[in-house]
Amino acid sequence: xxxxxxxxxxxxxxxxxxxxxxxxxxxxxxxxxxxxxxxxxxxxxxxxxxxxxxxxxxxxxxxxx
Amino acid sequence: xxxxxxxxxxxxxxxxxxxxxxxxxxxxxxxxxxxxxxxxxxxxxxxxxxxxxxxxxxxxxxxxxxxxxxxxxxxxxxxxxxxxxxxxxxxxxxxxxxxxxxxxxxxxxxxxxxxxxxxxxxxxxxxxxxxxxxxxxxxxxxxxxxxxxxxxxxxxxxxxxxxxxxxxxxxxxxxxxxxxxxxxxxxxxxxxxxxxxxxxxxxxxxxxxxxxxxxxxxxxxxxxxxxxxxxxxxxxxxxxxxxxxxxxxxxxxxxxxxxxxxxxxxxxxxxxxxxxxxxxxxxxxxxxxxxxxxxxxxxxxxxxxxxxxxxxxxxxxxxxxxxxxxxxxxxxxxxxxxxxxxxxxxxxxxxxxxxxxxxxxxxxxxxxxxxxxxxxxxxxxxxxxxxxxxxxxxxxxxxxxxxxxxxxxxxxxxxxxxxxxxxxxxxxxxxxxxxxxxxxxxxxxxxxxxxxxxxxxxxxxxxxxxxxxxxxxxxxxxxxxxxxxxxxxxxxxxxxxxxxxxxxxxxxxxxxxxxxxxxxxxxxxxxxxxxxxxxxxxxxxxxxxxxxxxxxxxxxxxxxxxxxxxxxxxxxxxxxxxxxxxxxxxxxxxxxxxxxxxxxxxxxxxxxxxxxxxxxxxxxxxxxxxxxxxxxxxxxxxxxxxxxxxxxxxxxxxxxxxxxxxxxxxxxxxxxxxxxxxxxxxxxxxxxxxxxxxxxxxxxxxxxxxxxxxxx
Numbered sequence: 001x002x003x004x005x006x007x008x009x010x011x012x013x014x015x016x017x018x019x020x021x022x023x024x025x026x027x028x029x030x031x032x033x034x035x036x037x038x039x040x041x042x043x044x045x046x047x048x049x050x051x052x053x054x055x056x057x058x059x060x061x062x063x064x065x
Numbered sequence: 066x067x068x069x070x071x072x073x074x075x076x077x078x079x080x081x082x083x084x085x086x087x088x089x090x091x092x093x094x095x096x097x098x099x100x101x102x103x104x105x106x107x108x109x110x111x112x113x114x115x116x117x118x119x120x121x122x123x124x125x126x127x128x129x130x131x132x133x134x135x136x137x138x139x140x141x142x143x144x145x146x147x148x149x150x151x152x153x154x155x156x157x158x159x160x161x162x163x164x165x166x167x168x169x170x171x172x173x174x175x176x177x178x179x180x181x182x183x184x185x186x187x188x189x190x191x192x193x194x195x196x197x198x199x200x201x202x203x204x205x206x207x208x209x210x211x212x213x214x215x216x217x218x219x220x221x222x223x224x225x226x227x228x229x230x231x232x233x234x235x236x237x238x239x240x241x242x243x244x245x246x247x248x249x250x251x252x253x254x255x256x257x258x259x260x261x262x263x264x265x266x267x268x269x270x271x272x273x274x275x276x277x278x279x280x281x282x283x284x285x286x287x288x289x290x291x292x293x294x295x296x297x298x299x300x301x302x303x304x305x306x307x308x309x310x311x312x313x314x315x316x317x318x319x320x321x322x323x324x325x326x327x328x329x330x331x332x333x334x335x336x337x338x339x340x341x342x343x344x345x346x347x348x349x350x351x352x353x354x355x356x357x358x359x360x361x362x363x364x365x366x367x368x369x370x371x372x373x374x375x376x377x378x379x380x381x382x383x384x385x386x387x388x389x390x391x392x393x394x395x396x397x398x399x400x401x402x403x404x405x406x407x408x409x410x411x412x413x414x415x416x417x418x419x420x421x422x423x424x425x426x427x428x429x430x431x432x433x434x435x436x437x438x439x440x441x442x443x444x445x446x447x448x449x450x451x452x453x454x455x456x457x458x459x460x461x462x463x464x465x466x467x468x469x470x471x472x473x474x475x476x477x478x479x480x481x482x483x484x485x486x487x488x489x490x491x492x493x494x495x496x497x498x499x500x501x502x503x504x505x506x507x508x509x510x511x512x513x514x515x516x517x518x519x520x521x522x523x524x525x526x527x528x529x530x531x532x533x534x535x536x537x538x539x540x541x542x543x544x545x546x547x548x549x550x551x552x553x554x555x556x557x558x559x560x561x562x563x564x565x566x567x568x569x570x571x572x573x574x575x576x577x578x579x580x581x582x583x584x585x586x587x588x589x590x591x592x593x594x595x596x597x598x599x600x601x602x603x604x605x606x607x608x609x610x611x612x613x614x615x616x617x618x619x620x621x622x623x624x625x626x627x628x629x630x631x632x633x634x635x636x637x638x639x640x641x642x643x644x645x646x647x648x649x650x651x652x653x654x655x656x657x658x659x660x661x662x663x664x665x666x667x668x669x670x671x672x673x674x675x676x677x678x679x680x681x682x683x684x685x686x687x688x689x690x691x692x693x694x695x696x697x698x699x700x701x702x703x704x705x706x707x708x709x710x711x712x713x714x715x716x717x718x719x720x721x722x723x724x725x726x727x728x729x730x731x732x733x734x735x736x737x738x739x740x741x742x743x744x745x746x747x748x749x750x751x752x753x754x755x756x757x758x759x760x761x762x763x764x765x766x767x768x769x770x771x772x773x774x775x776x777x
Contacts, residue, residue, distance in 0.1 A: 005335075005618070026621040031578045032350050039346065039375070041353030042578060057335050060616045060626070 002054045011052045017045040020056070032059040069234060070222035071206060075100045081191040081214050084311045087149030087643040088112065092125065093192040095207060095218065097293050098139055098199030102216050107193060114761060118148035119176050119603040120660040121194040122165035123667060126174060127766075129198055132670045136169040136285070137292050139200045145187065145250070145298075146194035150643050151606020152185030152310050156322045157329050158608025160185050160390025162266060168284035168563075169260040170457070170512045171540035173668045175284030175563050178603050180389030180398060181266030181277075182248035185606075186211065186300035189309050201294035208239065211302040212246065221296050227500075228253040228265040229416070229450040233276045235297050236269060243303075244276070245269040250298045252287035253452025258502030259510025261457035261542070262287030265449060272385050278419045279389045279398060282454040283566055284541055285512075291452075305391065313645030321638045325611065329394035333615045339397040340387070341379055344423035348374035351427065355697075356547045356573055358432040360486050361463035362536050362684050363693050365547040369436035373426050377438050383417075395610050397422075406443050408493045411450070421445040421455075427545035428459020433466060434486030444496060451500035456566075457512060458499075460542035462492055464513050464535055473526035480504045513537040533689040538681045539564035539673065548685045550700075551577040552729075553588040556736050559681040560592060562664045568609070569596040575627055589739035594628070600657035605640065612636070659760040662744075662752045663767070669751060670770045676750040679737060687729045691718045694725075701725055751776050 002011045004024070012019075017040060021027050031042040034057040040048050050056070082089040090112065094103040107121070115124045122144035129142040143166045153159040162184030168175035187195060190211025197207075206219045225231045232249040240246045249267045256262025264281040281287075312318040333339055337346050348370060351357040355365030381401050388396040401418040421429075421441055429444040430436065448455045462484075468474045469484040476482065482491045482505065498506025508519060513535045520526035536543040541564025548554040554577070557570035572591050575581045582588045602609045613629045620626050633650045641647060668674030687701075688694040694701055695718060705711045705721060709728045713721055741748055745756035751774055757763045771777070 028579065029621055029626050031354070031574055039349050039353075041350055043353055043355075059336055060620060 002050060002052065002056060004056045005058055011050070011054070015050040017048050017050060017056075020050055021045065027058065029060060030058045033057060034059060069224055069238060071219040071238075072222070074205075074218045074220055075102065076215055076217040077102050078215050079104060079191065081211065084189060084309065086313045086645050087310050088117070089188060089191050089193050091192055092121070092194045092196065093209070093216070094125075094196040094198070095216070096199035097197065097201040097205060097295065100218050102218070104192075114659055115663075116149070116604040116656050116660065117193060118146050118151070118163045118606050119165065119600070120663075121146045122163060122176065123174060123660065123664055125194060125196045126165055126167070127663075127667055127670070129196065130167060130671075132672060134167060134671075136167050136172065136289055140198055141167045141289055142196045142198040143286060143290050143293070143295075144194060144196050145184065146606070147184035147188040148604055148606025150310075150639055152188055152305065153312075153318070153322065153639075153643070154305055154307060154390075155326060155392035156639065157325055157394045157611035158390065159393065159606070161602070161606050161608050162187075162281070163603045163606065164264060164281040164286050166284075166286045166289040167671065168286070168540070169288045170285050170514070170542075171564050171673070173539065173563070173671045173673045174664060175286060175541070176603065177264075177281035177283050177286060178568065178608070179264070179266045179281035180268075180279035180608065182268040182390070183250050183266045183298075183300050185305065185390075186248050186302040189302045189305065190300060195298075197290075197293065197295060197298070199293065203294060204296045205294055206235065206296050207298045209298070209300045210239075211300065213301075224296055226254050227450040228278070228452045231297060232265060232267040232278065235299055236267060236276050239299055239301055245271055246301050246303055248300050249276075250290075251296065251452070252291040253450060254500045255448070255451035255453035255510070256285075256287035256291035258507060259453060259499050260285045260288055260512045260515070261454040261461075261510070262291055262452050263454045264290060265452060268389060273383075273402075273417075275417060277389070277398065277400065278449060280449065280454070282456060284563060285454070287452045310643060312643045314642045317638065317642035321635050321642060325632070325635050326392070326394040328617065329611060329615050332618065333395065336615055338375075339395050339610070339614060342375040342382070343378070343387075343397045343399045345375040345378040345421070345426060347423040348426055348431075349376075351423075351546065352431075354574075354578060355550070358427055358463070358545050358547055360434055361432060361467040361534060362543070362547060363467070363690075364696055365549070367431055367436065370431055372436055373430045373438055373441060378421070381438065381442075390608075393608075395608070395615070397610065401442055404442055404446065406446060408443065408490070409447055409497050411446070416446055418442050418446045419449055424545050425455040425459070428456050429462070429492075432459050432463040432545065433489075433492055435489045435492065437489060440489040440493070443493060447493070447496050447500070451496070453496065453499060456544050457542040458496065459545065460536050461509050461513055461516070462495060464516065465495075465509055467534055468520060468526065468531070471530070473520055473530065474524055478505065478524055512540065513542055514540045530689075533683045535682055536684060537565060539678055541565050543685065546571075546573060548573065549687055552732055552736055553582055553591055555681055555686055555733055556588065556592050556740060558685060559679050559733070560737065560740055561596070562661070562668060565681070569599055571595075581627070585735055585739040586743075588736060589743040592740045593743045594654065597654045597657040597661060598628070598633070600661050601636075601653045604656060604660060655760070659762050662756060662760055663762050665746075665750075665752055666757070666762075666767055666770055669774055674751065675774070676737060676741075676748070679750055681733070683726060683730070686733060687725050688722055691722060694718055694722050747776060
């Protein structure tokens with residue numbers, strides 16, 4: 001299992017942030033996540049594996065600066 | 066009592082105006098030439114139209130200066146205001162001051178939004194806004210004492226040179242027993258010798274028992290302040306509660322304050338963690354999105370950036386409450402204690418560094434090829450102590466480093482200094498020189514626009530190359546974001562009123578990452594709504610961070626998530642609770658629109674404010690050099706083929722650079738057309754008569770300026 005924004009979700013082998021996002025709704029504004037405490041940005045989503053038991057927070061960075 | 070010498074020149078007692086619904090309805094003018102202290106009422110029609118904050122500042126300045134006024138003329142006025150909502154304890158970001166003057170860098174009005182307690186203390190002492198004009202003959206300290214109800218002008222002797230010590234000394238001098246009652250505004254020696262001197266606004270950090278600082282950084286307001294021989298303006302006031310602002314509906318104010326603060330306390334730890342890392346989380350995010358300035362904005366990322374981001378600063382920052390206003394839940398004003406500089410007058414001593422924020426890390430770190438947190442801290446410390454804007458310092462140093470590496474300037478010009486990227490020792494040497502008015506630092510301190518002229522006319526440098534890589538717009542150095550792939554953000558910089566600062570619009574992610582504004586009309590709409598809404602914070606005395614840096618969990622389900630409409634609603638409630646008015650969210654935009662257009666016409670009055678001044682250097686639009694093109698060749702090649710439908714098979718890289726440039730520059734001009742139309746301006750970028758009438762700013766003197774510029 002993994003936890004996404006405090007909600008439990010099933011984990012699958014080979015899961016990446018991109019594949020995880022394909023199972024989530026309303027993530028088009030999410031360009032950064034915190035994966036087990038580390039910031040991961042959209043350009044790295046495809047190449048970033050999500051280990052089992054991960055804790056993920058979706059960061060709603062919409063218009064910073 | 067510190068070892069300083071203050072000689073009283075003039076002192077007046079006054080009857081303190083009662084604060085009513087966020088306003089005192091009084092202004093204070095101090096003329097340094099005549100030592101006149103003038104308290105005036107603020108007319109109801111001015112209050113209705115200009116709201117407060119930056120609106121009040123601009124109105125006073127408009128009446129103080131003529132179109133011929135230069136930054137160092139006595140009539141130039143430094144205006145400092147709060148705003149009707151400023152000074153609300155516990156409301157996140159609820160204690161900002163807004164400062165304006167005619168800028169030494171741009172020749173037009175500049176505004177800066179800054180933390181610290183000065184704005185609220187000044188208001189509760191009886192004044193919505195203060196205007197400082199004239200020029201003193203000797204170093205001067207001004208005290209606005211809202212406890213004793215006196216205003217005193219002192220000639221000052223034996224004061225510490227730098228802001229770091231001066232604010233501390235004056236804080237303890239004016240209220241040794243309760244230093245929390247004092248907030249000090251100071252410039253520093255950097256303001257005497259550069260055009261980008263900043264102002265430090267202090268507050269007493271009760272937890273650490275020391276003075277802390279935030280900076281009104283942009284545009285050289287500190288330089289104007291120092292030119293008037295003002296060493297410091299001090300506000301003194303006692304206990305503050307929510308009742309101090311005399312809100313129309315205290316219960317409603319308590320509810321909205323508690324609601325917003327509670328949300329931040331719950332969500333910030335899950336989102337950007339600003340209460341832990343400030344804005345340093347942006348370093349890795351910008352790097353990963355190719356938006357972190359590296360080597361004078363040539364590149365957008367660097368593998369070593371990982372050593373100057375949140376991972377490092379989270380461990381370096383001193384733990385404790387870091388709100389620059391009382392009870393602010395965002396509390397992002399972090400600092401580093403017991404830092405020991407390795408250069409300069411504080412070498413080997415232990416100091417507290419207020420910062421760094423993202424802009425300083427990016428501007429004085431990656432942009433200079435300095436990937437070393439200790440050096441960034443040292444630059445941050447000395448810029449604050451000397452009163453220098455870290456953004457202009459970083460962007461200017463980046464410019465001279467690229468000039469040096471391209472032989473546009475040599476050691477013959479730099480006094481023997483090797484200014485290659487990454488040379489941290491010589492970067493610091495230039496900063497020390499700027500503070501002392503010595504060596505090549507005096508040239509750098511004039512800012513990029515002036516350096517371009519000097520390098521071309523006196524050193525024989527290539528003016529076209531300097532124009533392309535000199536990151537300034539309207540004379541103001543760029544803040545620290547790469548905009549090459551975001552046309553909307555190019556407009557965010559180039560079409561902003563004061564110059565290249567991102568506080569009007571930050572659209573990079575919406576545009577570049579999410580592609581949510583594919584058409585010119587979409588971009589123009591964003592370049593209307595966001596600048597207007599962001600302006601509103603500076604009318605009211607607020608910080609914008611709580612609006613969109615911590616957002617509700619259900620925000621993504623709203624119609625327009627970028628606007629964070631739930632928070633817009635809370636700000637409307639906040640405004641109504643304090644002022645007793647009954648406005649809706651759309652009215653916030655209209656309020657700002659009036660002041661925004663007035664500021665544009667103010668630019669026009671000063672000889673700017675037209676299309677030709679809304680330009681940006683090509684470095685902000687695309688690759689200037691072959692090296693830059695090659696660093697992202699696939700992106701650029703694809704764009705030439707797919708977007709511009711060019712056959713590039715036989716093109717050299719130089720030809721591709723030229724083809725891309727032609728197209729991108731055309732796009733930028735088309736963007737200007739669309740934005741001007743959306744804002745109700747002529748194609749020369751001037752508000753139309755219809756627009757000023759709709760906004761109710763059709764004062765005779767405004768119409769006169771428009772008429773002079775062909776708008777009837």
